[in-house]
Amino acid sequence: xxxxxxxxxxxxxxxxxxxxxxxxxxxxxxxxxxxxxxxxxxxxxxxxxxxxxxxxxxxxxxxxxxxxxxxxxxxxxxxxxxxxxxxxxxxxxxxxxxxxxxxxxxxxxxxxxxxxxxxxxxxxxxxxxxxxxxxxxxxxxxxxxxxxxxxxxxxxxxxxxxxxxxxxxxxxxxxxxxxxxxxxxxxxxxxxxxxxxxxxxxxxxxxxxxxxxxxxxxxxxxxxxxxxxxxxxxxxxxxxxxxxxxxxxxxxxxxxxxxxxxxxxxxxxxxxxxxxxxxxxxxxxxxxxxxxxxxxxxxxxxxxxxxxxxxxxxxxxxxxxxxxxxxxxxxxxxxxxxxxxxxxxxxxxxxxxxxxxxxxxxxxxxxxxxxxxxxxxxxxxxxxxxxxxxxxxxxxxxxxxxxxxxxxxxxxxxxxxxxxxxxxxxxxxxxxxxxxxxxxxxxxxxxxxxxxxxxxxxxxxxxxxxxxxxxxxxxxxxxxxxxxxxxxxxxxxxxxxxxxxxxxxxxxxxxxxxxxxxxxxxxxxxxxxxxxxxxxxxxxxxxxxxxxxxxxxxxxxxxxxxxxxxxxxxxxxxxxxxxxxxxxxxxxxxxxxxxxxxxxxxxxxxxxxxxxxxxxxxxxxxxxxxxxxxxxxxxxxxxxxxxxxxxxxxxxxxxxxxxx
Amino acid sequence: xxxxxxxxxxxxxxxxxxxxxxxxxxxxxxxxxxxxxxxxxxxxxxxxxxxxxxxxxxxxxxxxxxxxxxxxxxxxxxxxxxxxxxxxxxxxxxxxxxxxxxxxxxxxxxxxxxxxxxxxxxxxxxxxxxxxxxxxxxxxxxxxxxxxxxxxxxxxxxxxxxxxxxxxxxxxxxxxxxxxxxxxxxxxxxxxxxx
Numbered sequence: 114x115x116x117x118x119x120x121x122x123x124x125x126x127x128x129x130x131x132x133x134x135x136x137x138x139x140x141x142x143x144x145x146x147x148x149x150x151x152x153x154x155x156x157x158x159x160x161x162x163x164x165x166x167x168x169x170x171x172x173x174x175x176x177x178x179x180x181x182x183x184x185x186x187x188x189x190x191x192x193x194x195x196x197x198x199x200x201x202x203x204x205x206x207x208x209x210x211x212x213x214x215x216x217x218x219x220x221x222x223x224x225x226x227x228x229x230x231x232x233x234x235x236x237x238x239x240x241x242x243x244x245x246x247x248x249x250x251x252x253x254x255x256x257x258x259x260x261x262x263x264x265x266x267x268x269x270x271x272x273x274x275x276x277x278x279x280x281x282x283x284x285x286x287x288x289x290x291x292x293x294x295x296x297x298x299x300x301x302x303x304x305x306x307x308x309x310x311x312x313x314x315x316x317x318x319x320x321x322x323x324x325x326x327x328x329x330x331x332x333x334x335x336x337x338x339x340x341x342x343x344x345x346x347x348x349x350x351x352x353x354x355x356x357x358x359x360x361x362x363x364x365x366x367x368x369x370x371x372x373x374x375x376x377x378x379x380x381x382x383x384x385x386x387x388x389x390x391x392x393x394x395x396x397x398x399x400x401x402x403x404x405x406x407x408x409x410x411x412x413x414x415x416x417x418x419x420x421x422x423x424x425x426x427x428x429x430x431x432x433x434x435x436x437x438x439x440x441x442x443x444x445x446x447x448x449x450x451x452x453x454x455x456x457x458x459x460x461x462x463x464x465x466x467x468x469x470x471x472x473x474x475x476x477x478x479x480x481x482x483x484x485x486x487x488x489x490x491x492x493x494x495x496x497x498x499x500x501x502x503x504x505x506x507x508x509x510x511x512x513x514x515x516x517x518x519x520x521x522x523x524x525x526x527x528x529x530x531x532x533x534x535x536x537x538x539x540x541x542x543x544x545x546x547x548x549x550x551x552x553x554x555x556x557x558x559x560x561x562x563x564x565x566x567x568x569x570x571x572x573x574x575x576x577x578x579x580x581x582x583x584x585x586x587x588x589x590x591x592x593x594x595x596x597x598x599x600x601x602x603x604x605x606x607x608x609x610x611x612x613x614x615x616x617x618x619x620x621x622x623x624x625x626x627x628x629x630x631x632x633x634x635x636x637x638x639x640x641x642x643x644x645x646x647x648x649x650x651x652x653x654x655x656x657x658x659x660x661x662x663x664x665x666x667x668x669x670x671x672x673x674x675x676x677x678x679x680x681x682x683x684x685x686x687x688x689x690x691x692x693x694x695x696x697x698x699x700x701x702x703x704x705x706x707x708x709x710x711x712x713x714x715x716x717x718x719x720x721x722x723x724x725x726x727x728x729x730x731x732x733x734x735x736x737x738x739x740x741x742x743x744x745x746x747x748x749x750x751x752x753x754x755x756x757x758x759x760x761x762x763x764x765x766x767x768x769x770x771x772x773x
Numbered sequence: 774x775x776x777x778x779x780x781x782x783x784x785x786x787x788x789x790x791x792x793x794x795x796x797x798x799x800x801x802x803x804x805x806x807x808x809x810x811x812x813x814x815x816x817x818x819x820x821x822x823x824x825x826x827x828x829x830x831x832x833x834x835x836x837x838x839x840x841x842x843x844x845x846x847x848x849x850x851x852x853x854x855x856x857x858x859x860x861x862x863x864x865x866x867x868x869x870x871x872x873x874x875x876x877x878x879x880x881x882x883x884x885x886x887x888x889x890x891x892x893x894x895x896x897x898x899x900x901x902x903x904x905x906x907x908x909x910x911x912x913x914x915x916x917x918x919x920x921x922x923x924x925x926x927x928x929x930x931x932x933x934x935x936x937x938x939x940x941x942x943x944x945x946x947x948x949x950x951x952x953x954x955x956x957x958x959x960x961x962x963x964x965x966x967x968x
Contacts, residue, residue, distance in 0.1 A: 632825075667832050693825035694832070695808075741836060742909055 155596065156606040158185040163626070166558050166619050168571055169228045169242055170592065172196075173613025176223045178244055178255065183558075183569055183619065184594055186608035194253045194262045195223030195246045199709035203262075206711055207685075207720040208640075209409070211416040215249050215267050216403045224248045227278055227342075227616040230257075231325065235282040235347050235563030239625035241325045242618060243278040243287045250274030252289055252318060254325055256411075257625050263409045266327045269402035269424060270297045270314040270334075276343040276356050276448075280320075282563065286385065287327065288345070289316040290356050294337025294363065298400060307365035309489075311337030315356060317385060329404070331392050331425040333383065333436065336489040337363050339372070340381070342447050342513075347563050348454030350472045352386040355457050357441070357448035361488075372444065373463055377496065379438035379488075380448050380459050382475065391432045397425040412639040414717050430490025437479060438488060439470050440496040447513035447554075451522065451537055452563050456501055460511040460524060467511050467524060469540070471501035502540040508533050512553060513616075515560030517567025517597055525552040525572060532572050532595065534602055544601045548593055551576040557597070558619030566621055570595045570602070573614035581609060590614055631695040633716030640718035642687030647671040650770045652763040659684045659761070665699040665713065666691040667740040670733070671770045673748030677761035680725055680754055686711075686733075689718040699746070700736030710736045725752040777962030778867055781875050784954030785863025790947030791816050791856050797893070797945060798822065799924050800938045801830065812842065813942060816852035819843070833935075838908025839922055840900065848892060855885060863955065872962025879955045886948070894926050 158164055164182030172179055176196030180189045197204030197213070204213050204221055213219055223246035231241045242255045250268035255261065268274055268289050276290030294311035296302055302310065312334050319330040338358040346353035361378045364371035391397065402424045409416040429436040441459035445468075449458045457475075459468040478484075478498040485495045510528030517523065521543065524533050530551050534544040552574050558566040572593045581589060589609035596603040635645055644650050644662045650671045653660045659682050664671045670688075678684055690699050692715035702710040706723040713719050725731065735746035753759040763770060800811035800822065810829050811822035819842055821827050831841045859882055866874040901923025904911075912920035912933070924930065924937045931937075941949075 692832075694829045745909075 150603075152603065152605045156184040156186065156594065158182065158187070164622060166566070166569070167622050167625065168556065168558075168592075168617050168619045169230070170556075170571075170573070170610055170617040171225050171228055171244060171613075171615045172611050173226070173590075173615045174224050175612030176225050176246070177612065178225060178228055178242070179611045179614075180260065181592075181608075181610075182622075183571065184605060186592070186594060186606050188611070190260060191611055192255055192260055192262060194244055194255065195225050195251065195265075197221045197709075200712065202709045202711045202719060202721070205709035205721070207722065208415045208718075211418045212262060212265055212407045212409060214405045214407055214418045215251065216269070216405060217249060220249050222248075223251070225253075225612075225615075226275065228618040229278055229280045229287070229561060230618045230620055231280055231284040231320075232282050232562055233284065235351075237559050237562055237564070237620050237624060238284070239620055239628070240284075243280060245274050245277035245289060247274050247292070250277075250289065250291070252278045252287055252327065254287075254327060256325075258628050258630050259411065260629070261409070263411070264325075264327055265405075265407045266318060266329065267404035267406070267421075268314070268316050268329070269404040269421070270295075270299075270312075270332060270400075271316065273339075276315075276340040279343055279345055279354075279561065281345040281354070281385075282347045282351050284320050284322070284325070286317045286319055286330070288343060288354055289318065290314070290340035290343055292339050292341065294339065294360070297334055298402075304365050307337060308363040309337075311363070311365075313337055313340050315340065315354075315381075315383060317388065326408070327406070329421060329424055331388060331397060331427055333388065333427045333429060335381065335429060335436070336491070338379070338381075341445070344448055344450045344457075344561060346450055346454050346472065347452070350450065350454035350457075352384065353472075354383045354385050355439075355448050355450060356381040356383065357445040357459060359444035359446075375443070377440040377442050378444055378461075379493070380441045380445060380457060380470065381491075382437045382439055382457075384435055387432070387435050388427055391427055391435065392425060396432055397427050399423050400426050410639075411633070412637055414633070414638065414640045414643075414719065434479075436491050437475070438491055438493040439475065439499055440485070440493060441468055441470070442466065447511070449514040449516075449561075451516050452518050452565060454563075456537060458514045458522065458524075460513055462510050462512055462527065464511070465506070467504035467507045467514075467535075469501040469503070469537075470499045474499045474501065502538070504535050504540045504542065507535065507542055508545065513555060515555055515557045515570065516565050517557055517570075518559075518565035519567055521567075521597075523555060523557065523570050523597065523602075525555045527551055527553065527575075532570065532602065534597070546595060546602045546604060548572045548574055549580050549591070549607065550574055550578060552593075553614075554616045556617035556619050558621060561618070566619070568596070568598055569605075569619075570597050571617055571619065573610070573617065575613065577609075580607065592617075632693055633714055635689075635691065635693055635716040638689070638716055638718060640687075640689070642685075642720060643689050643718040644687075645689070646691070647765065647770050650763070650765075652677070652761050654761050657682050661686050661688075661763075663688045663701075664691050665689070665701065665735065665746075667697070668735070668742035668746045669765065670701070670735075670746065670748045671765045672763035674751075674764045675749070675762070676751040676753075677759050678725060678750055678752050679757055679759075680728060680752060682725060684723045684725065684750070685720055686723065687718060687720045688713055690715050692716070697739060698737050699739050701733060702736050703733040703750070704731050712737060725750070728752055728754050775962070775965055777872055777875070777958045777965055780954050780958035780961060781867035781878075782864060784951045784958060785860050785867060785878075787947045787951030787954065788856055788860050788863070790951075791944045792853065794944035794947060795820075795942040796948075798938075798940055798942045801833075802936045802938070803934050811938075815944065816856060817849050834922070836908070836910045837912065837920075837922060838905030838910075840903065840905075842900075846896070848896075852889070859885070867958075872959055872966060875955050875959040875962055879952060879959065882952055882955070886952075890926065897923050897926060900924075 166183040193203035250271040254264040271291040273292030275292035297312035339360040360372035442461040442464035445459040447460035508526030594606040690713040795813035797814040
């Protein structure tokens with residue numbers, strides 16, 4: 114009996130020791146690796162120092178793009194892209210409303226997903242960053258000298274613009290694919306006749322090599338599968354583009370079940386160089402389409418919309434060699450190409466394994482015409498012929514893989530909530546680290562290029578639950594930074610994000626920081642209503658429209674007393690910031706104006722409209738703390754009754770503004 | 774040609790540098806100006822050290838009631854004539870006169886230089902003291918007198934939140950080397966006369 118107790122005691126002690134020695138990967142928080150060593154030191158960027166990397170993290174359902182520094186995780190800016198932003202007057206002022214114009218009219222919101230930075234020869238060049246609107250399909254271009262959205266192109270014949278907006282290695286194209294199968298062109302038909310009738314558009318948008326202007330070059334009319342994500346070939350596979358698909362079942366209802374039946378879906382390999390040949394040879398159909406192309410002119414500080422009227426469409430069944438299907442288990446999400454361009458990783462989100470296709474084997478199989486049938490005229494290659502390798506038992510629910518440039522790959526697993534490091538070629542798992550919780554995508558700066566900067570991986574989580582102070586039912590989402598310079602990953606930092614961080618693009622700060630503009634040059638301002646000195650400021654009446662050409666400089670408006678405005682007038686405040694100093698924006702807002710403030714950068718002109726409804730003296734003021742006398746930066750508009758004879762009068766300090 | 778003559782002629786010609794190079798520079802540093810703002814003073818103009826600096830200096834200064842940096846001053850007309858005259862006189866002396874005249878030229882140039890610096894001081898004094906009675910911010914010294922914002926004539930001085938640096942620039946070095954050269958011309962000339 115005694116010995117039994119003794120041995121029981123020994124076992125208990127042993128198991129306590131063992132469990133406390135375990136690395137606790139599956140334990141609750143408190144044993145997260147971050148606590149080992151000097152994690153805080155490694156993410157600490159001292160006051161006044163700069164981060165090593167920019168991280169552009171998508172805002173998901175916020176519709177915007179956020180700019181963080183790494184390794185600190187500090188938020189610098191939220192760039193308004195697809196949603197109005199009252200803070201910056203984006204979509205509120207007269208200049209930017211056109212940016213949100215679509216064939217459906219003005220749309221104040223969207224769901225932004227996958228930012229990607231322009232490349233030259235397969236290396237990030239930091240000129241522009243592109244991001245897709247998922248809901249009303251559009252691609253936006255953000256200029257990385259101003260960090261402002263300067264162009265938005267609507268994508269016709271598409272719905273759920275999800276497998277977008279990825280850039281080829283010389284920024285020849287930014288590519289967009291459709292997630293929903295839809296009638297192409299749109300028409301009235303029964304939904305349950307989806308199969309065989311609905312289609313999916315893959316859109317190739319040509320970029321101007323100088324200024325990046327987007328032009329919808331052509332679309333490929335694919336079978337009505339759901340195109341989920343995509344990536345360009347690079348190096349040896351440059352000229353190809355790879356799209357993952359799900360719902361190859363072509364189901365139109367209860368997709369969670371009906372689109373999860375096939376053992377294998379496809380990665381569509383598109384030879385876009387071949388597509389260019391077919392376009393050149395005239396093998397396309399021109400189909401009518403109506404789509405908005407919105408551009409913001411940095412000189413006029415004003416956006417305008419042009420309308421696309423047609424699109425060139427290639428049918429893969431009629432264009433041999435244009436598209437091949439690579440069978441890939443099972444509803445693959447991410448479709449990622451390694452830095453050499455050889456491996457195409459299918460992250461089968463319902464699969465037990467992670468699949469790597471070989472580009473070389475794919476070409477060989479195509480050459481030998483070893484097909485396993487076809488789907489809608491598109492040849493299907495044999496899984497075994499193109500397989501490079503399989504990562505066995507990697508985790509549950511693989512979503513997205515990026516690369517460190519040292520032969521390693523990093524994959525997120527949504528269901529098992531972890532990042533897994535594995536080796537290209539040997540397919541062995543090297544390390545796994547938990548995420549908190551339910552990681553979606555991850556990002557290594559330059560991870561989608563020939564030259565990754567493999568120092569950190571940023572994992573973006575869908576769920577945070579108890580990770581931060583609670584804020585009611587809605588809590589933040591988050592990103593987590595891991596050091597990947599060693600054999601094992603180390604969690605360094607965990608920080609909240611805006612919206613839902615779907616995806617991110619990172620770049621060494623040194624590539625873009627020095628190109629960041631400090632001011633807009635006043636002498637280059639070509640805004641229709643700009644005034645470049647106080648002497649030119651004026652107020653003009655044109656019927657019931659009153660145009661105020663106003664200037665702002667520390668610390669006053671000119672004019673700041675305006676009379677002669679009447680109830681029922683439509684008053685345009687065209688306001689120019691005369692400052693030419695770094696970081697001296699001024700704001701302006703008018704009591705009762707049914708719009709946002711304006712936040713005007715040095716040298717810029719913006720306009721808001723005020724329709725006064727009541728007689729009285731109504732003040733306006735500067736909304737951005739600009740100077741020691743910011744609080745004094747204010748003025749009045751006198752509003753007289755309709756039909757009043759009060760003449761237009763505008764003054765500064767009692768004098769006509771041009772009298773100085 | 775004699776060495777002294779060459780020194781005299783070259784020394785005079787060095788003054789021509791003043792027509793293309795800045796004579797003086799005033800730079801202002803403050804915590805909110807991590808890139809300092811400043812102006813380069815030529816004999817013909819005052820210009821931005823980097824774009825928009827003068828505009829931004831004026832914007833800062835208007836709060837305490839200082840006048841704007843003038844775009845034109847009488848000095849911009851007079852200085853080029855004086856310098857031009859001295860170059861001409863120096864050449865004339867260099868070619869035609871004996872070494873004693875070299876010293877005369879140098880003394881004249883020194884007197885004119887001092888006069889120029891005095892003029893600069895007077896302008897700075899006026900710039901720093903003659904303040905608008907309607908200034909938004911009126912600081913006083915501990916003794917109750919109104920605070921002045923005169924930049925230093927030469928050297929570095931703290932003015933409120935700014936540190937002002939006032940130092941010669943390349944044009945002044947041309948002038949200085951030119952004058953040294955004429956002094957050398959005098960001594961070499963004297964030696965040559967004895968030989």
